[in-house]
């Protein structure tokens with residue numbers, strides 16, 4: 028049977044409706060509609076609220092501020108502002124459904140990023156609202172629906188903030204297609220002939236893997252110097268050009284720990300919008316066990332027994348390590364393994 | 372059990388030895404070593420040979436020219452040439468092994484790309500050599516080892532040819548780390564603070580999927596206007612920022628064919644160096660069957676029975692469609708499905 032685990036940052040709360048990105052009339056009508064929802068970011072930090080009135084139906088401590096046209100109108104008029112069309116509420120989720128005043132019944136969402144703190148010029152009525160400093164670990168404090176929205180919005184906005192010039196000629200670019208394209212303004216630039224990746228947001232595929240000991244009862248975890256004391260996680264690394272997922276797993280594990288990996292199996296993936304990675308989670312089986320860490324990247328790597336990671340997951344007082352939070356795919360990969368047979 | 376299918380473009384013939392990328396002394400020693408192998412590209416087309424002397428052990432009609440220091444010396448001296456370190460021959464593959472004259476016994480490979488036709492200035496003795504015009508379908512004519520080498524070399528070289536300017540400030544960049552990094556030359560550029568994707572080669576994750584009919588006995592294939600008459604293939608599309616593999620499969624199938632997909636399962640992946648994609652191959656199950664194609668992207672999409680695709684795979688005279696070549700992961704996905712039980 029096929030079961031799909033849903034990680035944090037993975038939920039599709041909105042329908043992206045990519046066909047509307049080229050419909051500038053529709054986009055601008057939605058931007059002036061009173062139903063439309065705007066999310067505001069300041070240097071990629073989202074405006075959130077901790078107001079008690081938002082907390083009734085949610086376990087999350089924070090909630091994205093859903094601004095309306097009148098609050099952001101002054102920003103939309105600025106010429107240098109990047110506005111990204113996120114999608115529309117799915118019919119079954121829509122807060123308005125049949126009572127919508129929209130002609131097509133679709134509630135659109137947009138995201139805006141500003142570099143200067145906009146609090147002065149904005150009319151935001153919610154006194155509990157603030158820009159959530161992060162990204163980590165604060166971005167993990169939203170609910171699952173909002174985690175998915177943030178993953179999309181923050182990745183695209185981060186691309187705009189780093190890719191405003193054409194990498195092919197160095198010239199200026201203009202935003203197009205609802206924020207999903209940047210077109211070079213230099214006449215005759217090679218990037219304007221044919222279709223080129225330079226115009227589109229970047230997604231960096233990363234492998235993240237749990238390596239199982241040949242005895243089937245231990246797994247390999249490592250720690251970076253920057254981790255809190257005692258915390259260990261799965262090894263991970265960027266997939267390189269011309270490389271498969273499986274070969275990237277074997278290469279990164281060898282580079283970072285000196286361990287040779289044989290079979291690799293895909294388990295689950297997670298968008299990681301810091302700035303725009305796709306974490307491809309795998310489980311793999313070691314065929315050697317001696318550890319030799321790459322000290323540039325990893326401070327320590329160690330084999331832990333199944334019982335040791337179970338103690339860490341349940342936060343037992345006996346635990347000899349701590350684990351990344353449940354919102355991280357590393358946590359899920361370890362937990363998933365603890366439920367498998369000892370030989371995978 | 373875990374079995375891994377090896378697609379064309381996927382073989383790791385070389386060991387990348389990424390730790391050597393920052394060892395400029397080692398890299399320049401290898402560039403002046405007589406054992407080192409250089410691959411030459413002209414506008415991303417590789418220099419190959421069809422000479423009969425190369426054909427003895429190979430089914431492939433073409434072979435990459437393995438140039439030596441003396442043939443490319445004049446190019447290496449040019450200041451604007453991009454040289455990419457590909458890796459070293461694995462000990463078990465190395466043509467020299469114990470009789471190597473290298474101090475460390477490692478045979479290094481590099482790739483070079485030139486924009487002007489270098490035939491005039493080069494000393495290439497092989498009269499059967501030429502730049503293989505392509506990329507498609509000619510790049511599929513190499514053997515499996517060379518397919519893997521080309522996947523890496525062409526992706527990185529294509530990145531250099533499109534990303535010579537800093538996307539953050541528009542300034543010039545210089546090549547670093549054996550061709551795996553471009554560093555901005557503008558003092559104070561934001562890209563120099565911290566680690567940013569702008570400095571590293573791009574890999575674009577793409578989903579490619581076989582969609583199975585709810586009856587378990589048909590699959591959905593589509594054709595682009597640019598396909599040869601009668602050819603159908605799997606639907607495919609770029610993974611977007613903030614999206615999982617599984618959600619991208621469902622979104623692209625819906626966009627391109629109007630079919631709703633339920634469960635998705637990862638099968639196998641393939642680097643696709645045109646210019647630098649990673650094709651993530653999935654099999655998925657439809658929960659609706661009416662087709663409504665997106666005419667911008669797809670000319671036609673249709674359900675084909677298992678027998679119809681088997682006829683196409685074996686190139687039967689009864690075949691009502693043709694399929695992509697065996698080197699394409701689309702071919703493998705279809706073939707893989709024909710061997711599965713009707714309910715996955």
Ligand SMILES: Nc1ncnc2c1ncn2[C@@H]1O[C@H](COP(=O)(O)O)[C@@H](O)[C@H]1O
Nearest residue numbers: 231263264265279324566567568571572
């Ligand atoms: N797209 C990218 N973004 C950031 N760092 C990258 C990227 N590609 C390669 N790197 C390098 O990969 C290192 C992290 O190693 P790893 O995650 O193990 O592959 C970084 O310090 C960078 O030097």
Ligand SMILES: Nc1ncnc2c1ncn2[C@@H]1O[C@H](COP(=O)(O)O)[C@@H](O)[C@H]1O
Nearest residue numbers: 222223224227228575607608609623668
């Ligand atoms: N990295 C990229 N490279 C090329 N085209 C892209 C990229 N990202 C998005 N696209 C767009 O995706 C279209 C192809 O659609 P699809 O492959 O179905 O996603 C292209 O025509 C581009 O408009």
Ligand SMILES: [Mg+2]
Nearest residue numbers: 262263264324
């Ligand atoms: Mg790493």
Ligand SMILES: [Mg+2]
Nearest residue numbers: 263264279283
């Ligand atoms: Mg690494």
Ligand SMILES: [Mg+2]
Nearest residue numbers: 264265266279
């Ligand atoms: Mg790496």
Ligand SMILES: [Mg+2]
Nearest residue numbers: 606607608668
């Ligand atoms: Mg497509």
Ligand SMILES: [Mg+2]
Nearest residue numbers: 607608623627
């Ligand atoms: Mg598409």
Ligand SMILES: [Mg+2]
Nearest residue numbers: 608609610623
């Ligand atoms: Mg697409």
Ligand SMILES: [Zn+2]
Nearest residue numbers: 193196211216
């Ligand atoms: Zn340009």
Ligand SMILES: [Zn+2]
Nearest residue numbers: 537540555560
């Ligand atoms: Zn710069």
